[in-house]
Amino acid sequence: MTKNKQLLVFTLLLFISGITALIFQTLWVKQLGIVIGVDIYSTSIVISGFFTGLGAGNYYLGKYIQRSDNPLRVYCNLEILTAISSAIISLLLFYTESTYVQIEAIIGKFAYLLPWVLIAIPAFFMSGTFLALIKYYNPSKETSGKSIGYLYGANTAGAILGALSTPFIIIPFFGVVGAGLFTASINLCLGGYVYFFMINKEEKVERQKHEQPTSIGFHIGYILYGFIGFVGISQEILWGQIIVQFQNTRTYAFATMLAIYLLGLAVGNFVMGKYIHRIKNLWKSFGLLTFGSIFCTLLSIAVLGNWTLEYQVEFGNTLFGIFSSKGAMMMGRFLFISSFFILVPTTLMGAIFPVITQLVSNGNQLSEVSGKLLAWNTFGGVLGSAITGFILFPTLGVIYTLFLLLILSIGVAFVAFYQTKSTKKYAPSFALGLLFIAFIPNTKFIDLLLEKETGEIIYFKEGIGNTVAVIEQGQGDRIFRRLYIQGVSNTGDVFPSLRYMRLQSFIPLITFNGTPKSALVVGLGTGITAGSLLKFPELEERAVVELLPEVVEATNKFVGNYQLAQSKNINIYVDDGRHKLMKEVRTYDLITLEPPPPTAVGVNNLYSKDFYELCKSRLTENGMMAQWWPITTQTVGASESLVKAILEVFPYANLWTTEMHEMLIIGSMQPLTLDLELIRKRLAYPDVKKALNEVGIHNEAQFLSTYVMDRGGLNVFSRNAEPVTDNHPILEYDGWVKKSVLTEILPQLLDAQEDIPNLPSDLKKEIDYERENLHRFYYAGMASYVGRRDVWSMLLTDLYKFDDKNAYYNWYDPK
Template identity: 25%
Template sequence: MSQPSTQRHRQGSEAVSLWFPSFLFFLSGASGLIYEIVWSRMLVLIMGNTTMATSTILAAFMGGLALGSYYWGRRVEKGRMPGLKLFGRLEVGVGLYAFVFPLLMLAASPLEIWIASLTHPGDTPRLILRFLICISMLTPPTFLMGGTFAAIGHDLIRRQDTFCRRTALLYGLNTTGAVLGALLTGFILIHTLGHRNCLWLAGAISMAVGGLALWRTRRVDDRAGHRPTKKMSVPATLRKPARQIDRRVMAGLLVSGFCAMAYQVLWTRILILIADNSVYAFTAILTMFLVGIAAGSLLLSLVIDRIRRPGPVFGWTLVCIAVTAYGYPFFIELRPIDLETPYWIFLMVKLPLVLLIPTMLMGMALPLAAHIHQLAQGTVGSSIGTVLAVNTIGAVAGAVLAGFWLIPGLGFRNGLLILSTANLVMGAWIITGSCKRLTASVSLALLAALAWAGYMAMPADYFQKKYARIEPGSKLIYYNEDKAANVTVFQRPDGNRVLYINGIPEVDTSYLSVRTLKLLGILAGAVGNPPGDALMVTFGAGITAGAAALYADNVDCVDLAEQARTVAGFFAPVNNRVADNPKVRIHVDDARHYLRARDRKYALIVSDATHPRSYDSWILFTRQFYELVQRRLKDDGAFCQWLPFHGMDPQQFTSIVRTFAHVFEHTSIWREGEAYIVLLATPAPLAIDFAEMNRRLNRPDVRKAMASVSLNNPIELLRSFSMGPEQIAKLTGNAPLIEDNSPAHLFFSFRATLKEQYHQWPLENYRLIEGHEESVLPFITHIDADQKRRRAITNRIRLNEMRKKRSGE
């Protein structure tokens, strides 16, 4: 065979040997993101949905990756086993763990409840013990996942002249797989398969990838035998400058990992103000973050071999990240999506333009750092493992500190300023160590001028002024960026006030809204629920809590927002000054976790106004949550929940109603206008004592609090009645129950825009309810002893019901 044909044959064999493992690594990236999303969502069910809990889960996940990267990178370098064989074993191990994870969840749940019963929210012992639970559950699989890059890179990168290109290529392919995994999981898999089956699908993918890798290794070993890779010989002209800046580059990579994750947290918090607080918004932001990283690393793989001085290039990459990350807020408008823009077009077309450039630069940073570290050390697997470990350790710190310190302590603007300055300083430090003195001095002067210009371009109240545009013509009277949410209060020109949480209008002081929220709080007490302690699931503006406090002995309010009491002060005229009520206690915690961790039982539990599609509220509308509420109610206790008509198609709306009624046998529906309903669960069939209701509503404090919304007399309150259990059964039919494992109610907005029916659904849901409404009279047991008065009251109730139907209220 001639020399050219031999060379072509070698190149062809090399391409085949490269692309098959690369494809496996691509699939590994896809399954890895499925694991991350599903494990996080499953652990939230037992750890709670607070910022502290989610940060703990993320830190444990990424900590395992860092540990695995470092350990397996050094292990594979010893050459005792082919890298592809090790990769296959690691993938099989991860896949097996995925199948047993649901069993571990069953064991962890009672342990976490026991810990929560002994500690208080925010206490250091609880944080430590929770973190240990997460570590024990997530470290085994993530420790294995962390070694996959080093293992596969050890086999595929055998020559010095291919290290740079292949490292960037592998990193890009793995991240591209992660993009696919994020898209499929967020938009399709969880909705169609549920959490458990989604996890098992990822486990099957991992085991298939591992099996194919082991099969491939066996074929290669049978033909050629295993040849341990020797340490690469790096020319002195490349090694010396690399060693001079290697420590600086590792420090820069640590800071880069910290900043990248912190940027993601900050950007997510800012972008959900305009992209909606839904599962699709979070999925799109994560996906676009990964798209940029994948694109950056793949583009770098095309040109990295031409880079003769990677040190300055890495430094300037950090500088460019600082500039583009700090500058992106200038290119977005903090206002809701206009109704003419389809939601999916905004998520998949407009959103990437904001994130693409800085994330592409982030995708270039890690391969460049790996290139420099490999030149300095002369190893493959160990270099890749060390670089990944350093970057991931920084990311762990960024995930935790961004939520706990940067946002609540410094705010969006100062947080971006700190992160960009950190990138800028590290980039400048690396540049000065890689360039001649004159070049370094000029670079430092330019960077200092750039930092000053950035500081002056964004005033301290930049985001506050920009966010004020979300309500044109209204006055922003309260603005706060805390750990859990961005909370704002506007005063409209007509005098009404509106509370926004993460860009979504949650509560306003319009007549219908206040009437509904007060009905939610007073309904159970008015229809005969005995007095006792009450629990509010979410607090909002305190309107419902203020109404519930009229009958309750004490009211425990559980909310994720730390400034709930402060916000309530802005709504004092309509919430009965609940912030000053000594009977009302506010707990900063996840409400579902709060209920699980305590054996205390309540006479009344109320789930206040929070939309089922919100990313952090989905756990309050499943069968398991309703069963938990049932266990925390006294034998004669009642449960009320607010439910809107908007944002849900009729099937999803009726699924929530059926799930509620499935758990609570004696359910009734009460409707306010064409916007909301209140679901009421009573311990026995609804039996309204009209005379007792009249007595309760005629208490002076109740009459005063309810007069503004005409709920201070029984006939007007009974006008809100819609239907009882029989009609509810006809309304819901065989609508599917909503489960923790399969939260179909989350997947509304995206489907709505595809079907172009989103804005018709409120009317459709209203007509569904209206078509099954019945008279309240069969549910009234005692009106009055006097026959004449009884007949007069009955006629007034019937007349009121007729007026309600005619007016379409």
């Protein structure tokens, strides 16, 4: 096989290896989020474990492969070991959830070491495939830089496809378990191809005769490239914090950002690989690339403004005009903003590898040198992810952390320039760069958020892996506050939200068969849902679990939650909601679920059939599970799957409408018997009555008019759907939602609304009257959604003839 053909085949092999590596990494982040909880720690375990495995493999396998007389056979073995270990680990992460919880209960956070070690094992084997092919290819000194750039660039380019294909194709098509097994089969095919079609024993003998490998000693380049790894991964963490506020929390947005990151690395490798032979001063190039990468990141922040957002929207609209697809429009926006921040810095970062490899190796012992360089770089990255993610960012914030990284990069560049005695030449440029960047305000992003959203900042804190803000908006008697996480609005205390959150707790408590003694809310948010528990006198135990400590801190900034953060009558736990239920064995009379919207990344775990099974096991005999159902945040098909998951777990279920955009599904193991006398008694509790009056529920008829249907109607609604499961996370990979989704799903549910059986005829008439008013209000809202403000105004005006005292209706008064 000629050298050119070898290069082509090896480029393809490494391209496919890159695909499988990123599929596994993305898959394990998702799986570990279920096992130990969806938070920064699960992501950090995967990244640090993966990088540690890569670093150790690069270091030790680099030495081993350099001395091997048959690197192709080593490559085969590594691909097979990668396939077997990756498949086993994917299965273990999926099926040993409860086992891990039991282990963690015994040894605490030391249990984190178990998945960390498991993930490091296949990463160790993955790292050697690139080194084995480099050793076999054995480029000349003159072409070594070019070969390194091409092959490593191909591996990175494959990672781009892996990052994008996982959320768009692999998991939606194969499911989580199938994705792991399918990807492992690809690695087996790569190893099998080389074993059966490429291994040549005669070439092995020839190489044994002509190669006398000698180890290259220590080189300053190893340490410098370790610092590059620290800065590079630190930037990746900070980009994740920065960019999400200009995108959204869909998994596609994060995949796009990762793809652009890898694209820059690949382009840098390819371009530098092609032109490296023309560079006369490699140390100077190394120094300039190092400084340029972090400087360009800070420069993008310095010039960031509303103009950036306008171009982002315009780029997305252009793609919408071409493809007539909201998906294309949203992807265009994701691509634009990710490229704006990431593409140039990562291209410069990617160009460093061929340069430093050429500097350290001078074309000799490429496998060993490349392995050691990648090991130092990877271990630097592990330190960067830990120090930046858990110390620098929460302490200093984005801007000051980047400023420290700039100083570190300047130090690395100075060491590089010192090798060629040219530090004085570039010192003024570095000083000007520092002076320019020093004028970037630390409040740059919150100022931009306020410009975009308008309002006044009430609370702002950068925590471990997240940024939480509370912004006050509106004017006059319409002032309200919204909770922003990562720059994205999650919830607020605006009046419609106040209504549905109160009903989220009160409907199941008021209709409960028997006496509810204990209740748990999953998801704190504004605290309104959990705070409502304080006003129900029959409860003896109240608890709420929230993932982010900053959200707990911000809760006292919202109205309507009865200041639950200061109450001794409710326990607030900072934990992953699913993980908390897995760890404890106690039961509750009510578990009410109000996590983030279903399509947010990682949240599918709290809407799946598997999670509902867990909730069922934590309910008392008469217990209820109440699931918040936002009907406008996902497609109708995804909503059907959400409902189907509940119906496959609970034999009894019913649906209530809590607000025009929200529904409430209650699941139970016992039939729901509406005891009218008991309902009247509970509605008459002074605190309950006052709380409901404030949100437009003044009597039993208005309360019962929110009932929509029982299990039969829900069965009809979801009859063609597959349930949401951990293995098939339908919600997370749902399509793009059109604005018209409300006008598609709400009429369908309202038309199927059922009467409550066995009620007195006079009460039934009152309920019909209130239901008709509620329908007028909902159809007015839908008229507004389709641009018919005249119909909206007419229907509301008509409504006020029948009910002009209802606080809920009056909040929307067109006058």
